[in-house]
Amino acid sequence: MSDRDPKWALVTGAASGIGRCVARECATRGMHLVLVDINEKGLEETAAQIRDDQGVEVRCFVQNLAQDDAAEKCLAYCDAEQIEIDFLANIAGIFLFGPLVEIDPKRTDLMLDLHVKAVTHMSVLFGQRMKARRFGYIFNMSSMSAWMPMPGIATYNASKSYVRSVSRSLRIELLPWNVSVTAVCPGGVATPLLPITDEQKALGVRFGILMRPEKLAKKAVTATLKRKNQVIPGFLNKLFTLFILLLPDWLTTVIMKRVPQYDRFWKPALEPGSESSSDTASAPDTASAPDTAPSSDTASAPDTASAPDMASAPDTASGSDTASGSDTASASEAKPDTDTAA
Secondary structure, three states: OOOOOOOEEEEEOOOOHHHHHHHHHHHHOOOEEEEEEOOHHHHHHHHHHHHHHHOOOEEEEEOOOOOOOHHHHHHHHHHHOOOOOOEEEEOOOOOOOOOHHHOOHHHHHHHHHHHHHHHHHHHHHHHHHHHHHOOEEEEEEOOHHHHOOOOOOHHHHHHHHHHHHHHHHHHHHHHHHOEEEEEEOOOEEOOOOOOOOHHHHHHHHHOOOEEOHHHHHHHHHHHHHOOOOEEOOOHHHHHHHHHHHHOOHHHHHHHHOOOHHHHHHHOOOOOOOOOOHHHHHOOOOOOOOOOOOOOOEEEOOOOOOOOOOOOOOOOOOOOOOOOOOOOOOEEOOOOOOOOOOO
8 A cells, every 4th residue: 555545444324235335345445444333233244344354454443423413423433543544435315215305304304414414514624634635535425316206205315316416516525635626427337225126126136126245335435545536436327327317207207107116106195985087086085104225235335226325325324325235324324214326
């Protein structure tokens, strides 16, 4: 390791999914690690695996990244341990699926806290230190869904679009000080955050529709160290992103009406005793339970499974985008939930 290679990496959502894989990938490149997640057991498992395999120093910090002062606590921990972070990976996140007006507002707030506030505060506080030292790398887990106005994941899409946009802007601000910011935008990732069976995940990987979190982690860390502004791992994902940009809303609606999982979005359920669907159109059905997808990978979970990026999420109160091992807080961090990454 040269003097200009990152020596310490901080990875959020490291208890599982994409976050765990990113931590391992950083360790294979000789970086010592600070692992952050709400899931203490998962953190210790990740740390033990890495210590046995790589022999690098690994510190675990249990923290709910959805808390307002989470970034300050992470920085204070590093200061107390006299650790300077050169490589920051914001992976923690959760994934929710369902009509936005039916999802519990507390879960929506949790997603925004993890994907927007936590990513922003961590990037700013650690970015300030990197700027002062004129050296550093920041890796933020976005998602291919950042380009996709897709029903059922409205807040997820919007939050990942924010991550992509703020990362691109922050990169331009910090580059003169030799600090690079990379937005990682995966498609579907085969992590626990993705709400499909293991057989379906294996089939998706075989046909190139899904990516294994280990492969995503390698591509993401490589792109970050090369100071790329943005990376969309996978040739098919790059093509699909171009298709998304050309897809009109009316065609999105036509497609979704043919997907069984969206049946209840388009076909109003009749209340017992109702004579016509028009009767229910004027009276919203408040009895229905909020639809929420499990977030296994999240309060710190990397994003990283996202809608298409259901990674992770990392991603996690610190789970790994989660689209995504998106989108992570981790699925585990979403205690009221149970999360990246599309």
